[in-house]
Amino acid sequence: MKGFVWCVVLSGLLLSNVSHAAKLYRFKVDGRVIIKDHVPAEYSHMGYEVLNSSGLVVKRVAPAPTAEELAQRRAAEKAKQERLAKIAAKRKQDLDLLRLYAKPEDVERARQRKADEIESYVQLQRRRIADLEVKLEQSQGDAANIERRGIEVPADLRLEIAQLQNRIRESHSNIKSRQREMINSTKEFSLQYERVRVLQVYKPGTLEQDVDLDRVDQELGTL
Structure with missing residues (x-):
């Protein structure tokens, strides 16, 4: 029995050596x-x-x-994380945009409403300017008649003339401000219109560099 045990041990050692x-x-x-x-x-x-x-x-x-390889890997990982962050931010913007406009036509209707609103305001200001200019001309005529008689123009008339001039300048300034708003809003609506078109084909969060505009045109049938 003892001899058998030694044989088993010896065989194990030999197998171990062979395996190694x-x-x-x-x-x-x-x-x-x-x-x-x-x-x-x-x-x-x-x-x-x-x-x-x-x-x-x-x-x-x-x-x-x-x-060098480690630096390249770190740079690649950084670029990957930055891309993922851009996709996440873009997706949020896209979802917010789609809550406002489901289709490009919705954007165009909103643009037209804004344009009509601004144009109405501008026309109102122009009518206001025309009325103020009539009043200013009358007040300045009254002041001129008084001066021709060698009388000092009353303070209240001088104040009225100054106020009319200020109101006219204010209305001109308001018109210029709304015209700038029209330009900016038109640009913004144009960008929104194009993005909503893209989102009819691509999923929210797709970056601009990954968009094929020819594909968008083809799938929307605008070619």
């Missing part, structure tokens, strides 16, 4: 191919292949990345 000997490592040092039963620590970062007893490759360990 069957695993070889192949790597290169200065262009020379080296095969050993282990990889020296100073060469492990260069990458190696694990061979079985038949000399076939059973595993490949890639070389450790260089400093």
Whole structure:
């Protein structure tokens, strides 16, 4: 019985040695191919292949990345994260836009309403200016008649003339302000119109550089 136990132990040791000997490592040092039963620590970062007893490759360990490769990986990861952040922000903008306008036609109707509103305001201000100019001409005529008689123009008349002039300037300023608003809103509606067109084809969050406008035109049948 004791002899049998020693045989089992001995067989295990032999199998262990065979298994260990069957695993070889192949790597290169200065262009020379080296095969050993282990990889020296100073060469492990260069990458190696694990061979079985038949000399076939059973595993490949890639070389450790260089400093340049690590920098490239970090740059690529940073660019990836920045892109994901842009997509998330764009998606939020798109969803907000779609809550306002489901179709491009909705944007055009909103643009026209805004244009009509501004044009009505401008016309109102022009009529106001015309009325004020009539009053100003009358007041200035009264002041001129008084001066021709050698009398000092009353303070209240001078104040009335100044106020009329200020109100006319204010109305002109209001018109210019609303005209600038018209230009800016037209540009904004144009951008919104085009984006809603894109969102009929692409999903919210799609970045501009990923949009094929020819495809949008084709799918919306505008060519």
